[in-house]
Amino acid sequence: MEELRAGIAGFGIVGKKRQECIDKNPHIKLIAVCDEKLSGSGVINGQVKYHDNYKDLLKEDIDVLFVCMPNYMAPDVTIAGLEKSMHVFCEKPPGRNIGDIARVIGVEKQTTGKLMYGFNHRYHDSVQKAGEIISSGKFGKIINMRGVYGKSKLVTFNQTQWRTQHDLAGGGVLLDQGIHMVDLMRLFAGDFSQVYSFISNSYWGYDVEDNAYALMKTNSGIVAMLNSSATQWRHQFKLDITLEKGAIILSGILSGSKSYGDEILTVISADTINDNGNPKEKIYKYNQDYSWDREVEYFINSIVNESCIEQGSSQDAYDTMQLVSKIYSADMEWSEHNSSYYE
Incomplete structure (x- = not known):
């Protein structure tokens, strides 16, 4: 299959760690990131686009979204990615409470993208x-x-x-x-x-x-x-x-x-x-x-192979x-x- 195109919402310590994993994986390429500490929009190192908000990030041609956002933002950004038919990987916790993850699951059931949570x-x-x-x-x-x-x-x-x-x-x-x-x-x-x-x-x-x-x-x-x-x-x-x-x-x-x-x-x-x-x-x-690389590899393989996510599923996240x-x-x-x- 063609190389998957990735975006990272939240380009802090964890977001940069996920970039390292993406760069090692042959099936996926990082094309854009966003972070509130970035100013406006532009390009990093002549290759990766950047924005200072996730809404502009989601306008990019992205197949896979990595959500590395604060707890109060993670559910909304995850939902926004799913509604655009993206595959979404979200860091733990999935939100502030049960209501947050329940909202996400409600949208997940109506969309086609895969969803995985990062219990590293x-x-x-x-x-x-x-x-x-x-x-x-x-x-x-x-x-x-x-x-x-x-x-x-x-x-x-x-x-x-x-x-x-x-x-x-x-x-x-x-x-x-x-x-x-x-x-x-x-x-x-x-x-x-x-x-x-x-x-x-x-x-x-x-x-x-x-x-x-x-x-x-x-x-x-x-x-x-x-x-x-x-x-x-x-x-x-x-x-x-x-x-x-x-x-x-x-x-x-x-x-x-x-x-x-x-x-x-x-x-x-x-x-x-x-x-x-x-x-x-x-x-x-x-x-x-090797945990970070393994986790991303598992997620990407589930997309490439069209297999079920059994570790870190939305149900896992809900139950935890x-x-x-x-x-x-x-x-x-x-x-x-x-x-x-x-x-």
Whole structure:
């Protein structure tokens, strides 16, 4: 087929990262971008057109749109792309709340373009290896999971201040960062039917949360504990998965900031009779992050091969957002004052 023509709405840190992935893929070429920090319209390096707003970008002859916009804009830009019969890839989160993603899905059903959401952590080596081990059944079924994903403040790594404003962001550290951990827990355990939580913004004092603590249970009995934190002074990503005959520990994750430590997967083989709490371990350490390229490759291949999107579909995004909403709503005091944001 002919080379696909791509546009990027939102040409900041993430948008430029997506450009790198596009440039490596033989099936697609970047022809235009937009960002509010750009002035007017013009051409970058004599090849890529630029605009300072997404409406002008969507006037270009684009087949594939990458949406790297703030939470309050992402749903509208995604819808605008779908209505022009474009294939759309949108970064997480899909919006500020369930209502945003529901609006997008309503339009998606009436259009022909493919839609995928960027839950990038699914494509990390350690996560994919963990998924293979769990699916193999070698260690039996999952018993429980404990996850911590935290950073030292709400706005880090040159991020912008809109993330601290409820009407623009829709949520704080849980929606911005913790959603990755929520998504992985869903990926490994399935849907959670019972949710209990405490939500807090007592430290930084913004009108979005700086800590979320959740205790969740699936219908099959898997229990998960989660802390999504903006008061984790040493940045941390850790997910412990306990199974019937062993355990998997995901510790650290490769990122642009390199602040979450080495990406390490520890596989524990339990011998409940002989190891006396000191089981054998096998450690996998990963030093290259291929997740961004893999994710874009998966999306482009689904277009080229006309195959279904099974990872990062709009239904995936809806279900993950629904669980995030349940975590917010389970804290009665928090939801009483913020209910309109989680409907």
